[in-house]
Amino acid sequence: MPTQMEKVICVTCPKGCTLEVTREAETILKVEKAGCNRGTRYAQQELTDPRRMVATSVRIRGGLHPLLPVHTSAPFPKPRIRELLEALRRVEVQAPVELNQVILPDALGTGIDIRASRSMAPVHSAD
Amino acid sequence: MKSYDVIIIGGGVVGCMTARALSRYRLDVLLIEKESDIGMGASSANSAIIHAGHDPIPGTLKAEMNRLGNPMWDQLSRDLDIPFKRTGAYVVAVGPEEQAALEGLLQRGRENRVECEIISGEEMRRREPKVNPEVSGALYTPTAGLVDTFAACLAPLENAVMNGVEVMTETEFQGFIRSGRQITGIHTNRGDIACRWVINAAGVHSDEVMHLAGEREDFHITPRKGEYLILDGAEFKLDNILFPVPSAVSKGILVLGSTHGNVVVGPNSVADPDKEDTAVTPAGLEEVWSGARKLVPELNPRAVIAVFAGLRATGNAPTRAPGVTYSHDFIIEIAQEVDGLINLAGIESPGLTSAPAIAERVVELLRGAGETMQEKPDWNPIRRARPRFSQLSRQEQAELVRRDPRYGRVVCRCETVTEGEIVAEIHAPVPARTYDAIKRRTWTGTGRCQGAFDLPRVVDILSRELGIPVTEVTKKGRGSAFLVRPTKEVEA
Amino acid sequence: MSDAKQYDVVVIGSGPGGLAAAISAKKTGADRVLIIERDVEPGGILLQCIHNGFGVEVFKQDLPGPAYAQRFIDEAFQVGVEFMLDTMVLEITRERRITAVSRKHGFVELQARAVVLAMGCRERTRAQIRLPGYRPAGVYTAGTAQRWVNVEGYMPGKRFVILGSGDIGMIMARRLTYEGAKVERVLEVMPYLSGLTRNYVQCLLDNDIELQLRHTVRRILGKNRVEAVEAVAVDEQMNYIPGTEEIIPCDTLLLSVGLIPENELSRQAGVAIDPITGGPFVDDSFQTSVPGIFSAGNVVHVYDLVDWVTEAGLTAGKSAARLVRSGLAAGDGPALPLKAGENVRYVVPHTLRPDHLADGDIRVQLRVRQPLERPVWVELRSGDKLLHRKGEPYARPGEMITLPVRPNLMDELKAAGELTVAVVAR
Secondary structure (H helix, E strand, O other): OOOEEEEEEOOOOOOOOEEEEEEEOOEEEEEEOOOOHHHHHHHHHHHHOOEEOOEEEEEEEOEOOOEEEEEEOOOEEHHHHHHHHHHHHOOEEEOOEOOOOEEEOOHHHOOOOEEEOOOEOEOOOOO | OOEEEEEEEOOOHHHHHHHHHHOOEOOOEEEEOOOOOOOOOHHHOOOOEEOOOOOOOOOOHHHHHHHHHHHHHHHHHHHHOOOEEOOOEEEEEEOHHHHHHHHHHHHHHHHOOOOOEEEEHHHHHHHOOOOOOOEEEEEEEOOOEEEOOOHHHHHHHHHHHHOOOEEEOOOOEEEEEEEOOEEEEEEEOOEEEEEEEEEEOOHHHHHHHHHOOOOOOOOOEOOEEEEEEEEOOOOOOOOOEEEEOOOOOOOOOEEEEOOOOOEEEEOOOEEOOOOOOOOEOHHHHHHHHHHHHHHOOOOOHHHEEEEEEEEEOOEOOOOOOOOOOOOOOOEEEEOOOOEOEEEEEOOOOOHHHHHHHHHHHHHHHHHHOOOOOOEOOOOOOOOOOOOOHHHOOHHHHHHHHHHOHHHHOEEEOOOOEEHHHHHHHHOOOOOOOOHHHHHHHHOOOOOOOOOOOHHHHHHHHHHHHHOOOHHHOEOOOOOOEOOOEEOOOOOO | OOOOEEEEEEEEOOOHHHHHHHHHHHHOOOOOEEEEOOOOOOOHHHHHOOOEEEOOOOOOOOEEHHHHHHHHHHHHHHHOOEEEOOEEEEEEOOOOEEEEEEOOOEEEEEEEEEEEEOOOEEEOOOHHHOOOEOOOEOEEEHHHHHHHHHHHOEEOOOEEEEEOOOHHHHHHHHHHHHOOOEEEEEEEOOOOOOOOHHHHHHHHHOOOOOEEEOEEEEEEEOOOEOOEEEEEEEOOOOOEOOOOOEEEEOOEEEEOOOEEEOOHHHHHOOOOEOOOOOOEOOEOOOEOOOOOEEEOHHHOOOOOOHHHHHHHHHHHHHHHHHHHHHOOOOOOOOOEEEEEOOOEEEEEOOEEOHHHHHHOOEEEEEEEOOOEOOOEEEEEEEOOEEEEEEEEOOEOOOOOEEEEEOHHHHHHHHOOOOEEEEEEEO
């Protein structure tokens, strides 16, 4: 089985160590050049199941602004981010909204909720 | 087809001053401008100086118009509320070789009947401590001044509109309609318009306009680009007008104050065949900066807040006066090949200074051609500018806000421009309909942050006041919209 | 003129610095505390920073900007901080008289016993980097674009080039891609990344956006709207390298070329400004050179982490309240100058009172001149004498370094003269 070496920049802390990961197909054989063992865990995660916190916005009616910022309640599977953004583009909510209110539960069946990043009160007229 | 007595082509300072001069008489006058706003050419991209008039070759039209125009600015600025300061100006000689040139300039100034005197290097340093310490002497011309160059277009045109002149922007001249020799109208992108007279004040395009009448085929405009840098007056103060000793081609790279309180350096002078090229170049800025440093060595590069460029409408018309050799003079004359055309062409420096005098010359030319020029008894020469919040006293500011709360919302933080002022310009007699138009009128976006804060707010106000979607609000007319679509809409 | 309304502490700006200052002023004994905010709602720049990364130190959570702000906004209301929104301060005098104006409140005159300046930053402009070319629509600073995309709800273009690898530029590269735009290139004139590596990975690498170091924009093409930019490589002296020009078609150029502390009001009040930071000279209580005028946050120097801005705000607010209560912002003890030493571009605060160590750590913050990608010592010295040092795995100009000065150093510092901070390789 051929082994391959990949370089991965760790983002667990700002140092940004460039990890050298040797793997054989799906199995990680070793992780080198990590500054700490969080880096090793990051490499595992990143190469098997990369995830990201996703922040974006959805349309909101009746609020001070036309958009409500939202975020994922946990790191989201990276390969499905585009799909998530598409789904959220179709969402519209109504003010008032509370901070951390669930806007879209169990997004794409991942068990991760999309929550409001702020409260937004209703406004009655454009000032 | 709509019909006018006179159509003015061009909303630069010459066209606007002419419109105002003609508005005094019983004539139906229309001014057309191809851009989305008036004054978008050289008229808002120049040194903003009312020249004393020592510099043009004596006997030229330039010299004559400068001499006639200069004294008109006191009354003009009062009647029309144009910011203007008669500061005086200096031609600064650095080193002994340049000192000799001052004598020549003094002679020329005297021939042009301009008040001027030579002062010592020491006196120059006393009057302007930031001047190059190697200054050997200077020519002082007390009658020079600084003006708000865009206001010098807007104010007279508003006054003209108040007195019955009509204005059409985004209207481009495309050709003449004639009956034999007589001009009877013009073609434009908005259709044909009838008229008896056309005043060609088309700036860099004035040669093309007259050629369409078969006039002066050998007259050509070769634009010369001049680049400028603006320094923040809060970081670097200089209230004088400093010229270098001039070259054969231009007055040189100046360092001067402005009615805005900033410091302007420039222009250089580079021939540029592209009549729409107002791009700023690294070589140009470098040339301007090092030229300016010669006059004021301590110019602070960190104080630069803006750069711009303008195109001079340099023509190749020889002076008509006998015995005078000069080949870039103004053209201010009735056309020979057709009837009903007055050409105002090759108007570069001292064009701004000369504009009111050129306008009066147009009146004389029309009278001389047989026009009755009957005065309107109710002609009102006075135009009041709209209140500028930042220039009022605290008491006046408080009163203004009480009267209209929109003056309480500051939209441009760096220049303290309020929503009330912006709204007022959108609904003014010569209205602002684009971001740059608001900028020219109110100085919004000209400060330290260069519009980073005010831009979204001004776009919002324009959208609301003009009743158009924000995606249709433009920087300077068609093709310059800021926003492309709502965030959440994506094309398929 | 009408009588000015009296306040104990007036805070200018309701971003993280201002909010923290107001809350801590109120909680440590100032009675009437007011925040003046020019926007229609509080939160400052955080309202448009909808991405995560805020609160890792202060709350041990990874919050989006608006959520971080809301914690403080809610607390401010709870503790009784007053707000004047949609209000612009026109002038502050040395004597702490404040003139402001607003649609709702009209023309306002206030008298404060202490002022906290928390106006944040503005962005470096096109003119300041002398970017040649035309002046079409489509050239924006990254922050202006961010406001449009995230708050106002509009996209400023379809195809983008971003000049500057600062965090705002990289964050916007991701944001724009998320909203269906194409980011063609990110250009950075230095040979190293200007912002955090995390952002390089999660914004650029994740979205296949190419970063070119040692590149800049030579000119902008397009008379009415941007049509393209001409990118070019630069050498060590920042000269263009002929033959490396590339026309990149696009309709928008975003500038992420640096932040400048916004101190116009400070200057007008007579506050002395450090030309290196662009912000006021401050002591460790965050008082400026004008007694009774404090400052906190990006208005002092540009921070990378909002958590430190909050800390600075808490200190400034507490100091302001102490001044109001006791007439003294700071102890009477001597203040030692704190200067930038080897490889350090600047240090904040500019002076330090050893007496203050009785209250706890004093956080000294600094940025290096040149990057050192290997372990370093951050050293606090008095002349040749090393007083204290901290090890760091590396030092980068884009990442502010914090050196906590602990109470156990109080006696040594009291005996010291001028202090310097240096960063040297280990």
